[in-house]
Amino acid sequence: MSAATTLDTTADVVQLTRQLVDIRSVSHQEQEIADAVEAVLRATDHLAVTRRGNTLVARTESGHAERVVIAGHLDTVPENANLPARLEGGVLHGLGSCDMKGGVAVALKLAVELAAPVRDVTWIFYDAEEVEAVHNGLNKLSQSDPDLLQADFAILMEPSNASVEAGCQGTMRVEVRTTGERAHSARAWMGSNAIHSAADVLARLEQHQPRTPVIDGLTYHEGLNAVFISGGVAGNVLPDECVVTVNHRFAPDRTEADAEEFLRTFFAPYDVRVVDTAPGALPGLRVPAAAAFIEEVGGAVAPKFGWTDVARFSTLGIPAVNYGPGDPTLAHKQEEHVPVEHIERCERVLRSWLTGGGA
Known part of the structure; x- marks a missing residue:
């Protein structure tokens, strides 16, 4: 795709994932995808948008008593003959499809479409997650603008087989x-x-x-x-x-x-x-927003074996979970892919939870 890439968020969430996969965004080369995401967010009247480098924060400001963060990283590991994306038999293949552009697509589509969620939402799309922590956009944001991260609960859309993995080691x-x-x-x-x-x-x-x-x-x-x-x-x-x-x-x-x-x-x-x-991150499943989310997903929760950026939220005193489409064992592999059903399920669950629709 060219540097003038535009994203069509009116497309279904699977096609939006495909658009995102086809924007090359290896760590430290995220400007094109960040520009495309920013253009979409700034065209959305109900969001207040802040950009720091290639990290974007979009917030609803409806005055709800409860605020949640939903975050995903824009970068990928280096290409390995696994672009462009291809859709075959209910599975979307391609670099970043699992880790984690499926999750980014879900978050971006909901950020644009949900003008009046039942809880305020801070949507974060950040860079440089796949490299040293000193470059991590979420880490930098926690240092430069910690107020933008304040929330009662956070969801990191890392691949978790479309189920909840709480905390991390x-x-x-x-x-x-x-x-x-x-x-x-x-x-x-x-x-x-x-x-x-x-x-x-x-x-x-x-x-x-x-x-x-x-x-x-x-x-x-x-x-x-x-x-x-x-x-x-x-x-x-x-x-x-x-x-x-x-x-x-x-x-x-x-x-x-x-x-x-x-x-x-x-x-x-x-x-x-x-x-x-x-550091690790405690599950924090007892806070009201977390309990409501677990109920929406269906009540099944597993521990996270491994480290993710939920730990950054835990350090700030914000309980966090991992919830996103894709099998985490496929992350960084040449055959990386994500089931269409995972992407659609995550969108459906988050939409229902954020609108009070019930499962």
């Missing part, structure tokens, strides 16, 4: 370092092999029994796994250092500080250095 990566003393491998008794010492670290990981805490009736399953190991100096030298990189996926009843303390204790007396961390 936190994630932390640490480097666990073992040390030794260099020596010629022909005289190994004169040194100490740091790689051999790492066997104890790996044994602890192998024997670890993960926690499975129940939060708001949902069972979260933690993880603790080695993901990299490095060490060595030369083919005839005992290494004096070995580093095991460990990823810990922790349940949202633990803070990042709790997770770090656990890891330092678990690996003591080895040196532990945190290299990356992000």
Whole structure:
């Protein structure tokens, strides 16, 4: 599509998804899709629109006692011979169809068409979700305009098989370092092999029994796994250092500080250095808006195994869930696709919830 791309929001939500898929929007290259979305939003009288970079915020201002955020990211991972979109047998194929232009299409169509929702809505379409957090448009917005994010409840339209996945796990990566003393491998008794010492670290990981805490009736399953190991100096030298990189996926009843303390204790007396961390998000299913939404969807809720931007809302004190069309296991794959039925179901459920229509 050209830089002058226009979106036809009068089309059905599946065709709107197809239009969005056909706008290339790899992370850091979202201007074209952001411009097209902005044009649609600014032509809608009932929305107050704010743009920050390639992130767009559109708000209803009807004075309702309750406000919800519905958010989705505009970017995709790099193309992998999976454009343009194609519709076959009730399935829409193409880059971003699942992650997450199906969800964006649902949100955009409803943002335009629902002039008088029963609760005020903040619609957010943001950039750079698929890259480092420092670039993430939602993260930047939380720092520059936190007032625009204030709400009683948030829905992130990440693919979740058109069902509710509540909260998310936190994630932390640490480097666990073992040390030794260099020596010629022909005289190994004169040194100490740091790689051999790492066997104890790996044994602890192998024997670890993960926690499975129940939060708001949902069972979260933690993880603790080695993901990299490095060490060595030369083919005839005992290494004096070995580093095991460990990823810990922790349940949202633990803070990042709790997770770090656990890891330092678990690996003591080895040196532990945190290299990356992000908090989890509690389900928050007891707030009225969340309870009403769960009832609308049908009452079935699963825990989110993994990290998503719902954690950013949780950090701001806003309960959040993941709800969007598509199978999350297909995200980033060449054969990425989304069932038409998922897109249509998400639109139907959200429309009913926002208009008080009942399921």
